[in-house]
């Protein structure tokens with residue numbers, strides 16, 4: 445609680461408007477943690493943090509299936525997150541980290557549920573094959589990313605009141621240049637957003653009404669298959685950016701220049717290995 449209050453105080457100085465809590469609290473063995481009491485303690489702590497939230501701020505709570513304990517986690521899924529958000533108040537929202545679910549979970553449906561219930565706060569984008577949550581967005585399951593944005597664009601077009609998700613990349617780059625990964629990930633998120641706008645929603649609704657499963661799916665696939673790279677490149681150019689960010693970044697020599705200016709580190713840490 446004290447750490448979170450300190451973060452809110454620092455955020456106020458920095459002009460922040462939101463605060464995210466992920467808590468790695470859980471048990472490794474059956475019986476280690478009293479499941480109901482643990483959640484009640486979590487809520488008691490969050491209530492103190494929520495009470496310190498400045499007006500206009502949003503509190504995001506981030507669920508995760510496991511880590512660091514593998515048997516149970518106090519805020520383990522979106523249902524628990526929804527309950528906690530409702531307990532806390534109108535400034536609390538659920539945050540969805542794409543990597544924090546069991547393999548094969550239908551994350552786009554979780555997103556749709558949270559939108560429908562008015563508690564979707566935002567995202568931590570990344571990708572995952574099994575239990576990792578640190579890979580570059582869209583690198584493993586680009587269709588899933590598209591389907592998530594399909595739900596977001598659908599909600600945006602419906603003009604749902606209070607619909608204003610916050611977006612963030614939450615990745616850990618161990619085998620790539622972090623800046624290059626961020627560039628590519630940002631492009632992948634944007635690509636999914638643009639492709640989701642290409643979905644013919646009137647046609648999709650007709651297929652859904654007739655329960656034409658094949659054509660409904662193909663309506664989504666048609667948008668997903670469309671190459672929007674020229675649109676993304678032109679948008680980058682118009683915004684004053686590079687048409688091909690990674691090549692431009694590599695040609696600039698920034699990495700080498702920054703490495704020379706950076707103080708030498710004596711200890712090995714996360715980064716390119």
Ligand SMILES: [Mn+2]
Pocket residue numbers: 466506541568614
């Ligand atoms: Mn996260």
